[in-house]
Amino acid sequence: MKLKYFAWVRERIGVEEEERDLPAHVNTAGDLIHWLKGEGENYAYALEKADFIRVAADQKHVRHDASIREADVVALFPPMTGG
Amino acid sequence: MKLKYFAWVRERIGVEEEERDLPAHVNTAGDLIHWLKGEGENYAYALEKADFIRVAADQKHVRHDASIREADVVALFPPMTGG
Amino acid sequence: MIAVSVTSEPLATDAIVASLGADGDTGAVASFVGLCRGEGGRLKGLELEHYPGMAEAEIERIAAIAKDRWPVDGIVAVHRHGLVLAGEPIVVVAARSRHRDAAFDAVRFVMDFLKTNAPFWKREHLLDGTFGGWIEAKSRDDEATARWVSG
Amino acid sequence: MIAVSVTSEPLATDAIVASLGADGDTGAVASFVGLCRGEGGRLKGLELEHYPGMAEAEIERIAAIAKDRWPVDGIVAVHRHGLVLAGEPIVVVAARSRHRDAAFDAVRFVMDFLKTNAPFWKREHLLDGTFGGWIEAKSRDDEATARWVSG
Numbered sequence: 001m002k003l004k005y006f007a008w009v010r011e012r013i014g015v016e017e018e019e020r021d022l023p024a025h026v027n028t029a030g031d032l033i034h035w036l037k038g039e040g041e042n043y044a045y046a047l048e049k050a051d052f053i054r055v056a057a058d059q060k061h062v063r064h065d066a067s068i069r070e071a072d073v074v075a076l077f078p079p080m081t082g083g
Numbered sequence: 084m085k086l087k088y089f090a091w092v093r094e095r096i097g098v099e100e101e102e103r104d105l106p107a108h109v110n111t112a113g114d115l116i117h118w119l120k121g122e123g124e125n126y127a128y129a130l131e132k133a134d135f136i137r138v139a140a141d142q143k144h145v146r147h148d149a150s151i152r153e154a155d156v157v158a159l160f161p162p163m164t165g166g
Numbered sequence: 167m168i169a170v171s172v173t174s175e176p177l178a179t180d181a182i183v184a185s186l187g188a189d190g191d192t193g194a195v196a197s198f199v200g201l202c203r204g205e206g207g208r209l210k211g212l213e214l215e216h217y218p219g220m221a222e223a224e225i226e227r228i229a230a231i232a233k234d235r236w237p238v239d240g241i242v243a244v245h246r247h248g249l250v251l252a253g254e255p256i257v258v259v260a261a262r263s264r265h266r267d268a269a270f271d272a273v274r275f276v277m278d279f280l281k282t283n284a285p286f287w288k289r290e291h292l293l294d295g296t297f298g299g300w301i302e303a304k305s306r307d308d309e310a311t312a313r314w315v316s317g
Numbered sequence: 318m319i320a321v322s323v324t325s326e327p328l329a330t331d332a333i334v335a336s337l338g339a340d341g342d343t344g345a346v347a348s349f350v351g352l353c354r355g356e357g358g359r360l361k362g363l364e365l366e367h368y369p370g371m372a373e374a375e376i377e378r379i380a381a382i383a384k385d386r387w388p389v390d391g392i393v394a395v396h397r398h399g400l401v402l403a404g405e406p407i408v409v410v411a412a413r414s415r416h417r418d419a420a421f422d423a424v425r426f427v428m429d430f431l432k433t434n435a436p437f438w439k440r441e442h443l444l445d446g447t448f449g450g451w452i453e454a455k456s457r458d459d460e461a462t463a464r465w466v467s468g
Contacts (some may be wrong), residue, residue: 007366007438008451059371063435075368075436080455082365082372082429082437083351083398083408090215090287091300108260112282142220144283156284162303165214165221165245166200166257166277180331181461196424197348200417206340236390254340266428267461273347274421276339310418 001068005046006077009053012046012078022069024061030064032074045075054079084151086119088129091162092136095129105152112138113147115157130159137162167251168233170226172216174248177255186240186262196269198277204252210291211251212301217285218284218309221245228279232261235275241274245284249291282315319333319384319389321377321398323367327400328364328406337391337413347420348411349428354389355403361442363452372396383412386426394427396435400442441445 004017026035034052036043047053055062057071068074087100099139102138109118138145140154143150151157169185183197202212202228229241242261250256257280282303290298320336334348353363381436394410402406408431412423433454442448 004368006368006436007440040458056368056371056436059368059374061375075371077368077436078438078451080433080436081439081452081454082367082435087217089217089285090289139217139220139285142217142223144224158220160217161286161287161300163282163285164288164301164303165216165284166281174325188404190358191353192363192404193352194351195352198417199346199423201339201343201346203415207341253339253343264464266349270349277417282435307411 001071003071004073004075006075008078009046009076013042027067027069028065029057029062029068029074030066033064033076037074052078085155087155087156087158092159096121097114110143110150111148112140112151114128114159115151116126116147119159120134126146153164167242168226168229170229170241170244172218172225172245172247174246176282177244177246179257179258182242182244182258182303183232186242186260188237188262191264192239193264194269195260195262196266196273196312197258198273199255200257202250202252202254202256208293209252210293210295211249211254211299212256213249213289213291213297214247215287215289216245216247220285221247223283225280228304231279232272232275236272237265238263238268238272239298241272241276244282245286247286255274262281263307270291272311275314278307278314281307281316282309282311301310318393319377319380320391320393320398321373321380321395323369323372323376323396323398325397325413326389326436328397328409329462330406330409333393333409334411337411339413340390342415343413344415344416345420346411346413347417347423348409351404351408351428352460353403353405353407360403360449361446362400362405363390363407364400364440364442364448365398366440367396367398367406370373371436372398375435376427377430379434380417383423383426386425388416389414389419389423392423392427394431396431396437397458398437401437414426426465429458429465432458433462 037047054077056066120130139158140151238261241261245257259276261269263269289299389412392412396408412420414420439452
């Protein structure tokens with residue numbers, strides 16, 4: 001699965017995107033965030049306020065309880081500030 | 084007192100404006116309309132829906148129960164349709 | 167800054183909105199243009215009668231109320247009178263502010279009150295050059311105005 | 318007609334609003350321009366990061382909801398990304414309709430949802446050329462969006 005990061009989530013993790021094989025127990029967007037937090041200090045820092053992180057699966061907003069296993073690209077980012 | 088008329092009130096009365104001496108019993112905007120209705124068929128036709136007629140005293144909207152004796156110019160017109 | 171005018175000349179919409187200006191704190195410009203509809207090709211346009219002097223004064227009064235009610239830094243409103251051809255602007259209202267809510271609210275408030283309180287009267291001007299009927303005031307315009315009082 | 322774009326070029330506000338077009342039934346054009354504030358001269362501007370592809374798709378989705386909800390005949394929305402200097406437009410949204418309420422509501426709805434749902438992130442770009450902090454999302458923007466759901 002391709003993971004993409006934006007804004008300060010991107011800065012803290014240190015990469016714009018990466019390919020990752022998800023463990024079998026990662027099903028929802030929330031699972032993904034929780035698992036990534038254990039993948040290193042940079043991830044733990046970027047995702048420390050897990051509830052705050054927004055998720056898009058294949059460019060559509062999804063809730064933390066939505067399954068993301070079928071998605072090709074999942075993006076994690078802070079609340080948006082456009083307009 | 085100068086009286087001014089606009090839109091179909093003006094058309095029905097047949098003049099744009101006129102000078103009139105008000106009888107002593109005419110105090111409010113409503114009194115003025117009521118009195119004018121007795122001044123000829125054209126006035127009766129223009130002002131037949133008396134409640135519908137809007138009044139401005141010295142270029143300010145006033146209600147039918149407002150005194151207009153101190154005004155220099157009183158205008159009578161239909162509901163407005165600008166914008 | 168409040169700038170109001172009533173004119174028989176065609177309205178230069180972009181220039182009117184630009185006349186609002188801006189400063190370093192301007193974050194929002196909301197604007198509205200009311201156009202003369204052709205009503206399926208039936209109308210050449212609308213003839214707008216107005217009460218000179220009171221028309222300007224009343225729009226200024228409405229704009230001043232809006233400026234007191236919301237934190238806007240400028241309001242501009244220009245209204246035409248005389249013959250307005252189908253497709254041409256009848257009225258342009260714009261406001262600028264720091265945040266968007268104030269500009270949105272001020273423009274809509276001015277438009278709603280202008281419809282019911284500014285002394286203009288529209289009459290249909292038909293394609294054959296004759297006059298049609300006077301446009302009747304709409305109850306939904308009165309309701310739109312009332313919304314700002316009760317709300 | 319719905320037209321959405323995201324660009325790194327300065328926005329030509331008047332041309333964007335004009336691109337809405339008009340027909341004989343157009344009676345109302347409402348528009349909004351969101352500008353980059355200088356915050357008392359502290360900022361050179363804002364750097365806007367965005368999610369290419371999703372940004373356009375999300376604004377189009379929001380505009381389509383607005384077009385379904387209100388009788389508007391056209392909506393146009395253009396959003397910048399990259400460095401936007403203080404005083405420059407960040408976003409332009411406009412709608413046209415027969416009567417004014419639809420155009421007003423559609424523009425405000427698109428702006429409110431765009432603020433909370435379109436994937437853009439603003440960062441301060443200071444006068445000395447360095448980056449300041451990321452702009453924090455405002456709870457009042459979430460409330461503005463929620464208003465359209467409950468209201």
